[in-house]
Amino acid sequence: MDTINVDYSTQIPNNVNLASDRTVLRALEGWHANYLAWWRDMGPEGFQDAKVYLRTAVSVDPQGWAKFGYVKMPDYRWGILLAPQEEGRKVNFGQHLGESAFQDVPGEYRAMLRRLIVIQGDTEPASVEQQRHLGKTAPSLYDLRNLFQVNVEEGRHLWAMVYLLHKYFGRDGREEAEELLRRRSGNAETPRMLGAFNEETPDWLSFFMFTFFTDRDGKMQLESLAQSGFDPLSRTCRFMLTEEAHHMFVGETGVGRTIQRTCEAMKAAGIEDPHDVARVRALGVIDLPLIQKKLNMHYPLTLDLFGAEISTNSANYYNAGLKGRFQETKIEDDHRLTSATYPVLKFIGGKIVKEDVPALTALNMRLRDDYTEDCAKGVERWNRIIDKEGVKFRLELPHVAFNRQIGEFRDINATPKGVLMSDAEWAKVREDYLPSREDLAFLDTLMKAEFEPGRFAGWIAPPKVGIDNKTGDFEYVQIAA
Numbered sequence: 186m187d188t189i190n191v192d193y194s195t196q197i198p199n200n201v202n203l204a205s206d207r208t209v210l211r212a213l214e215g216w217h218a219n220y221l222a223w224w225r226d227m228g229p230e231g232f233q234d235a236k237v238y239l240r241t242a243v244s245v246d247p248q249g250w251a252k253f254g255y256v257k258m259p260d261y262r263w264g265i266l267l268a269p270q271e272e273g274r275k276v277n278f279g280q281h282l283g284e285s286a287f288q289d290v291p292g293e294y295r296a297m298l299r300r301l302i303v304i305q306g307d308t309e310p311a312s313v314e315q316q317r318h319l320g321k322t323a324p325s326l327y328d329l330r331n332l333f334q335v336n337v338e339e340g341r342h343l344w345a346m347v348y349l350l351h352k353y354f355g356r357d358g359r360e361e362a363e364e365l366l367r368r369r370s371g372n373a374e375t376p377r378m379l380g381a382f383n384e385e386t387p388d389w390l391s392f393f394m395f396t397f398f399t400d401r402d403g404k405m406q407l408e409s410l411a412q413s414g415f416d417p418l419s420r421t422c423r424f425m426l427t428e429e430a431h432h433m434f435v436g437e438t439g440v441g442r443t444i445q446r447t448c449e450a451m452k453a454a455g456i457e458d459p460h461d462v463a464r465v466r467a468l469g470v471i472d473l474p475l476i477q478k479k480l481n482m483h484y485p486l487t488l489d490l491f492g493a494e495i496s497t498n499s500a501n502y503y504n505a506g507l508k509g510r511f512q513e514t515k516i517e518d519d520h521r522l523t524s525a526t527y528p529v530l531k532f533i534g535g536k537i538v539k540e541d542v543p544a545l546t547a548l549n550m551r552l553r554d555d556y557t558e559d560c561a562k563g564v565e566r567w568n569r570i571i572d573k574e575g576v577k578f579r580l581e582l583p584h585v586a587f588n589r590q591i592g593e594f595r596d597i598n599a600t601p602k603g604v605l606m607s608d609a610e611w612a613k614v615r616e617d618y619l620p621s622r623e624d625l626a627f628l629d630t631l632m633k634a635e636f637e638p639g640r641f642a643g644w645i646a647p648p649k650v651g652i653d654n655k656t657g658d659f660e661y662v663q664i665a666a
């Protein structure tokens with residue numbers, strides 16, 4: 186079978202020849218029913234019968250893989266899509282460097298590999314759960330459609346990981362697949378596995394920050410798993426990355442359009458000082474300092490997702506050839522890291538110091554640094570919008586020691602500039618840097634749905650171009666009466 190085009194003849198669209206793999210197909214069909222029950226229970230609230238203008242993958246060819254059309258979300262054709270197998274692909278790092286890529290699970294690495302897949306899999310439904318209440322306050326039908334596109338694709342990412350569990354891990358794989366539907370974001374008894382995926386996404390500014398920051402963490406994780414010597418994982422992650430790009434687009438342009446609208450409103454009202462918060466808010470737009478506070482909240486949460494700076498787990502994953510570095514094959518070194526070092530920020534003797542440690546143990550730190558660099562570029566693109574409007578303000582990523590829960594800086598307080606302070610001092614200034622109750626209450630007043638085609642809530646600018654080149658008043662979501 187052609188592995189580029191997708192077979193829609195089975196209940197589960199796929200390009201992995203499921204039709205001839207009866208056991209796996211039947212197991213997945215069983216899981217499908219439970220998945221749909223989860224989707225109805227925890228997916229977008231209030232819009233299950235709406236017709237949404239969504240893209241569905243019909244090929245894994247980077248050019249033209251998507252077909253657009255109206256679909257009710259529960260009828261979305263979630264499928265299993267792997268990038269085509271590369272002839273003669275090798276393990277590109279670790280102690281199996283140069284050997285043929287693993288087409289099956291190496292027995293000695295079974296537990297490790299399953300854990301990697303389950304951790305990645307757990308984040309996918311979590312984000313759908315975190316975003317399930319946002320539909321009713323969408324600032325436009327365009328944004329509503331983008332939210333749902335992200336949601337169905339995160340659902341598909343879950344499918345991607347569940348396929349690997351069913352296909353390669355037998356019974357315990359099937360059990361893990363059920364557990365992925367059982368955990369719930371923010372639930373006290375059965376929370377999702379990682380901290381940031383148990384946080385609320387209470388408003389659309391948070392949604393945009395989430396898709397900018399947290400989906401970008403997703404991109405970095407997928408990039409390093411796309412390097413995997415376990416070929417089916419690599420292939421599935423490569424296709425997932427093409428979908429991830431849209432999620433980050435939604436986040437970056439969402440915040441960008443918010444900034445744009447704020448600056449335009451300030452100019453029109455003759456307000457020059459971005460810190461004149463009361464006057465800016467009276468215009469019904471989100472002041473830039475509050476956008477900075479939201480950024481300050483989301484960024485450290487995503488830094489925590491990379492785990493401890495020094496990690497033997499990630500060294501083991503690397504040695505085993507299961508999880509590589511960002512753009513591993515483009516890096517020029519021995520790809521074994523036998524003697525290399527990497528600089529890590531540590532908290533020693535009451536001070537933040539840089540220390541060289543064995544690179545093999547600092548892989549989380551390295552991936553996090555690559556992530557930070559990627560984030561910083563996006564923040565600069567936001568700053569260019571502000572500059573262009575002639576407003577004097579700069580958004581900045583806070584220092585890595587700011588507001589952390591995991592790693593070297595979890596027990597200390599630091600300002601966004603990295604100035605250390607006591608608990609008492611921090612309590613006094615916390616609301617200068619993170620959203621206060623008043624800030625959130627203000628945001629809440631702006632979160633009112635705008636469902637008229639072509640119209641946008643007053644706090645956000647329209648996009649420059651529509652999805653699938655549709656014109657401004659296109660009805661992206663037909664809300665059921």
Ligand SMILES: [Fe+2]
Nearest residue numbers: 309339342403
């Ligand atoms: Fe995802």
Ligand SMILES: [Fe+2]
Nearest residue numbers: 400403429432
């Ligand atoms: Fe995503």
